[in-house]
Amino acid sequence: MAKKTIAYIDAIREALREEMARDPKVIIMGEDVGLGQGAFTVTKGLYQEFGKDRVIDTPISEESIIGACVGLAMAGFRPVAEIMFNPFMALVMDPLINHAACYRYVSGGQVKVPMVIRTLVCQGRGAGHDHAPFYASWFMHIPCLRVIVPSTPYDAKGLLKTAIRDDYPCIFYEHIDFYPRKPNLGEIPEEEYLIPFGEADIKREGSDVTVVAILTGVKASLSAAEKLEKEEGISVEVIDPRTLAPLDKQTILNSVKKTGRLVVVETDFKTAGVGAEIAAMVVEEALEYLDAPVKRVATKDIPISFTNEKYILPDEQAIVKAVKELVLK
Missing domain, CATH: 3.40.50.920 (Rossmann fold)
Incomplete structure (x- = not known):
């Protein structure tokens, strides 16, 4: 199996690009994800490649971003939202917990809400109380939410592709320490691969x-x-x-x-x-x-x-x- 070396941040971008090319229903939404290239340039180049209808810059309103994603997912799209920093997830609780996480089960499987929320844990940078905390335990508590915590480029790419294809809402955690390229290089296969959820x-x-x-x-x-x-x-x-x-x-x-x-x-x-x-x-x-x-x-x-x-x-x-x-x- 041929392999290549890639940085964590580039593995995430590669997963997004591949899934957008594979499925026209995959869209990206968030603050500055298009012209601004996303927080720390994770979505760099995707706006130019796929256009403004699939890489959508939104107002600074996290609740509105996730509410829109819920509606789009129910309509057959597979939105990938970027919530810049994990503490801002406190602003999306209603559409995420009371709607996205519940609809498939309470509808008897008639409604699916396939969506991904990428969010960043910004610890070790002196970013303070509204950027640094990691609240994964909040979302482990909610039935039908996927909570994903990749620590390597291999895991990040494989798990993000799986999340985008999954029919349940997924929260995909990234960490600021993984973004610098040189310390966070790893090998991944040249060919496509997925990593199943629930496999340590x-x-x-x-x-x-x-x-x-x-x-x-x-x-x-x-x-x-x-x-x-x-x-x-x-x-x-x-x-x-x-x-x-x-x-x-x-x-x-x-x-x-x-x-x-x-x-x-x-x-x-x-x-x-x-x-x-x-x-x-x-x-x-x-x-x-x-x-x-x-x-x-x-x-x-x-x-x-x-x-x-x-x-x-x-x-x-x-x-x-x-x-x-x-x-x-």
Whole structure:
């Protein structure tokens, strides 16, 4: 299988371009996605290639963007919306939760709402409380929403193409740390590929402790795993769920049954977060295999500001500490 090297941001653009070329019903909507080339130029060139009727610049009204997407999806289109920063998702709750997520089920399958919302987590840049928080746990709670968290170029392209073709509304999370090109290169197949939802990826095999990590937590966990093996002889298995809804429970459970220990790493807030749900699932379904309590490494329950960000976000050091507390107790 022929492969090529691509940056994360370019993998997303390539997925959008390929799906727009494949299906004329795929359209892009959002603030400055056309002439402005999208936040951080993700949609660069698509307006010129596909025109103003398929790459639509909208007013600054997130609720209106998603409301329009719901109507377009019900009419047979496959809209891809860009909500520039994740905290702005608070503005789209009514059309997303009370309409998009519900219509297929409550209509007995007569109505489909195939739409994707791309949104950015802007942590580690001093962007403040209205740009930095990661609220994935909000949407894990809503039935019939897909929640997608790719951490590599390969995962980003394959999962975005799957999301665009899916008949349920999908929230597709990207992270600002993945946008710079040189640090975020990866191999992808030259030919078309899709990644099914609900299939986690074991990024690193290990035998002493399972670490389930999300977005930037994956890279930090892999670095922590190398450090722990080198300095302490601790073998860490790192699992990237890739999608939080649906969640690949079986891969996580199989790993925990092997290692007997679990750490969940996320940059969402700790209370009622993604880690809490994964921990609860493991306790319910594999309690007898646990040799120690589940540990959560997450953002502290404090509003994120320019000044406190580096003190409250989880990092490699926090992951190392959590693993040592489980294994070297």
